[in-house]
Amino acid sequence: MIAEPALERRTRTRQFVRIDSGYRWATRASAVFVLLVLGGVILSLVEGALPALGTYGFDFLTSQRWNPVTEKFGAAAPIYGTIVTSFIAMAIALPIGIGIAVFLTEVCPPVARRTIGTAIELLAGIPSIIYGIWGLFTLAPFLQEHVQPSIIDAAEGIAILETLFAGPPYGIGMLTAALILSVMVLPFIASISRDVFETVPPMLKESAYGIGCTTWEVVRHVVLPYTKIGVIGGAMLGLGRALGETMAVTFVIGNAHKIHGSLLAPGTTISATIANEFTEAVGDLYTSSLIALGLILFAITFLVLAAARLMLARLERREGK
């Protein structure tokens, strides 16, 4: 009589343990799936890129030939375009992004803080193809008519600037792509900077105010040094985005496989080349060269993003989270 409920309890416990370990394994398998995706991406890119890398070897990285007819491919122009557009974008977006973060944490009245912060973050939510179509039909013609001619005129006769901003004003080109990219990464930099600014202990800031510092001096000498790693991490996260951004750039870069001294000239980036040419690529070498471009892009962004994440993680550890 007493044995039976005990037995029943034992079988139920055993059943619980079984289901629980099943559940545990299901969640574990899903976690491992993430690693498999990364492994799959690397493997398939390497596999797809091998024919091109085997044919051209190291030349693939340094040559700027891109001739589908003779099947001569080199990645120098897209790599150059990717790096140049991203760095110009960062040069524009970093100071402005930090400025927005300063505004949100120090200047903005608390009532409007959330609304303005959300509005800035919505910029990150707009799909990149929207930036593309807007850049092509609205921004590029505007730049072509009103901005680029005066830049070209102003730069004329000044040694380096003359080559950097040599005409004619196409509207589209490297500089336009960089400008759009800067708007796209702006919200990332702004929102991460704001988040790390908010981690500065109020006591530190109050001590500085206590000895008579102005708001700017507090930002410059307390907040920024304290959050340096976080801001750099956020900036690199933005850089990772800019390097891999595809559609917005594809619309406005002009897709020219040529390294041009002028920033106003059309160029191309790795992602724009793939997006433009992949479905039209005929022949194994052509396809393989495009996949090799993808592999290079993945390697670059992976390094940048990994460095960014490590920096942000270090900051979190210091906070003792």
Added chain:
Amino acid sequence: MTLYARRRLRNSLSLGLSVGAALFGLLWLAMILVSLVVEGVGGLTLKVFAEATPPPGAQGGLLNAIIGSLIMTSLAVVIGTPIGIFAGTYLAEYGRDDRLSTVVRFVNDVLLSAPSIVVGLFVYEAVVVRAGHFSALAGALALAIIVVPVVLRTTEDMLRLVPNALREAGASLGAPRYVVIRQVIYPAAKAGLMTGVLLAIARISGETAPLLFTALNNQFMSYNLNAPMASLPATIFQFALSPYQDWQRLAWAGALLITLAVLALSIVARLIGGGKPGK
């Protein structure tokens, strides 16, 4: 000028610049939204929702693209969400700080911002080449791979916000771990989990790059998962770069549709999540 005056001047100057920076950001948002509405509203007729994409010079709408986007997005969410939620559960509940969780957390963060065109290349190599043809299924898979990191990240963050006292209360009643997770933790974090899914939908509904060489595009109405399928972003890409006026007008209409949908989704996600996920 005294030192004090100089410091005050520098202070107002730099704070003024920060106001300028914020205005600069808001200005872009305003400019993009205004020109989307101006250019898009004119093309946004009933036909857009009633007819398939036209050949150049003819009348038509975007119905096949809208349906295709809906099909592939839902499929991607159906595939990606359970994996993301399960993996997030492992990281927050079972694994916490074991080595697997640490590695997965890091890799997931990297995948979260990895270029989406690379995901497209991966699915092309892994699925399209093997199957021998482009398909809506491949497109949905590519989108699902983008869904997983988003959902995983929010799930972990949200589950970690659930106080330990709830877990302990469940355990003290003798409930096994999975019962605690499913009947205590998930309900407590429900709003947060929904936020993750909504953010993921917002993210993929505008994705173009991973669809270009997986689902390709389709001028006609198609429900076949094994064949190329149209999607709004891919159609916008094709139509916007075409020289035909009607196509460009449809592209603007589509762009307006996507933006409205994405912005609505992210605002709703914020409202029910009560703030930014990850905090």
